[in-house]
Amino acid sequence: MPDVSTLRELVDNGREKGESVTAFYRGKHNDQPVTFGDCSRIIERLGTYLLSKGLHSDHIAIIGENSTEWVLSFLAVTNSGNTAVPLDRGLPNEDLAELVLHCDCRAVIFSEKNRATMEFLQDRGKPYTDMMYMPLSEFGAYVADGARLLDEGNTQFKDAGETIGRDTLASIVYTSGTTGKMKGVMLSHGNLASNTVGGCRFAEGDNAQLLLPLHHTFAWSSQMLAAFIYIKDLHISGDLKHILKDFQRNHPQNVAAVPLMADMLYKGIWDTAKRSGRDKRLKRGIRLSRFLMKFGIDKRRSLFREVHENFGGRLELMFCGGAALDPETEKGLYDLGIQVLGGYGITECSPIVSANRNHYYKFGSVGLPLPCNRIKIDDPDENGIGEIMVAGSNVMLGYYKDPEATKESFDGEWFRTGDFGWIDKDGFLYITGRKKNLIILANGENVMPEELEMKLGRLEYVADVVCYEEKGSITAEFYLDEEHFPDARSRLEEDIGIFNHTMPMHKNISGVKIRDIPFEKTTTMKIKRYLLKQG
DSSP states (O other), rough: OOOOHHHHHHHHHHHOOOTSSSSEETTTTTEEEHHHHHHHHHHHHHHHHHTTTTTHHHHEEOSSSHHHHHHHHHHHHHHHTTTTEEOEEEESSSHHHHHHTTTEEEEEEEEEGGGHHHHHHHOTTTTTTTTEEGGGGGHHHHHHHHHHHHHOOOHHHHHTTOOOOTTSSSEEEEOOOHHHHHHEEEEEEEHHHHHHHTTSSSOOOEEEEOOOTSSSHIIIIIITTTGGGGGOEEOOOOOOHHHOOOHHOOOOEEEOOOOOHHHHHHHHHHHHHHTTTTTHHHHHHHHHHHHHHHTTTOHHHHHHHHHHHHTTSOOOOEEOOOOOOOHHHHHHHHHHOOOOEEEEEEEGSSSSEEEEEBBBTTTTSEEOTTTTEEEEESSSTTSSOOEEEEEEEOOOOOTTTOOOHHHHEETTTEEEEEEEEEEETSSSSSEEEEGGGEOTTSSSSSEEEHHHHHHHHSTEEEEEEEEEEEETTTEEEEEETTTTTTTTHHHHHHHHHHHHHSGGGGGOOOEEOOOOOOBBBOOSOOOHHHHHHOO
């Protein structure tokens, strides 16, 4: 693996890997190749343009849908010595305006689909009167201006490189807001570079499909930045509605996804099989495959050819992080020939902390720590469960303009994640739940809602479920797939009874609520729990 300490060195590594090797694809149909050499030149030209406009060590927001232009803008901003502030384009205009103000931006790079947001900011007046607005529709013009400046002898981009080091602030990333309050996580060049290199050690890959929104740090270390180390031919999906079409057109070997996406794909396979009357044949194929695998004979891709053709025919690996991964989904997709490598991460750690390797993994775990960090369990109980703490080169610089929150999050060099888990004898990490979600019952028992939600979520007619404390006991709130299962409500009452019979008394569901509308989620498909508590 390369020894890189800044994003500049990372881009240089990609160019050294292959000047004419395709890095990304761009264009309306995602079919125009962009080589690593092209990337390096575009980043230098766009960075030169930014510096020529007086943007030096400034904060520049990026708001837009997934695109190669977004990627190149991010790298031009960071590699010119400025700080990128990627914002979730799905947030309300009022929230985006608040974040732009909070992070002291001097410029905003935005896509046409977010022009209304820019008009909202401009209408607000001060403190936005000095803001530089840069529509991505003029991306080519910025690059052309930068090329002209370089031809005239402008050396600002080269000079800026001499000021960028491991500890230089590269990005301010706002947390997803599932608890209601968003904080700006300050990540340095060294944080992102070390995490990307560490993440690239756990699997092999080439042709990849990027599904996650690009303002999400897991998309960076797993694919966007990883492209400059080991991935070539990275296809960037702009709309999750067209995932299957993208798979069939681009034939990816690997993807990065949140667990809910993996669950949807797995449920979709079985729903399709049942509706077509092929579920029994699929079960027989799995039994045969498991038998053959015991003798080292792997026939999964031929036995389940139709399944693989739906995903483009080449899909082998799925990197999963961002939430708890259901072992049933993990094992089920493995049976079909798709290996899901579960991992654990948090934005404050750039973000990957641990991951399963493609040749060394355990179902149900989130793998081994990356080489860039160490983990430990703080104040473990009798089962070894306690708060996960992380120390390493990927741990953030702190929270922007919030020294108190920064201080509270650290114990010396150790960052407190707020997540509970345990480590087995082989060093594999297991996540049990979020500290903030912990249910404390009237009898003093503590229950992790994630465990209950995972089990209840396996009911075929359950689209989503959240468990929480209400009046001293546990309430489960459901959104059901009544379109495909009209009898879902009547089945739920019986299944809750069966569930309670199989669970310890203190983990029984006492109250049930059924929603008529889906839960509100972040763009990374996490349910906003704080809205339920307010409701």
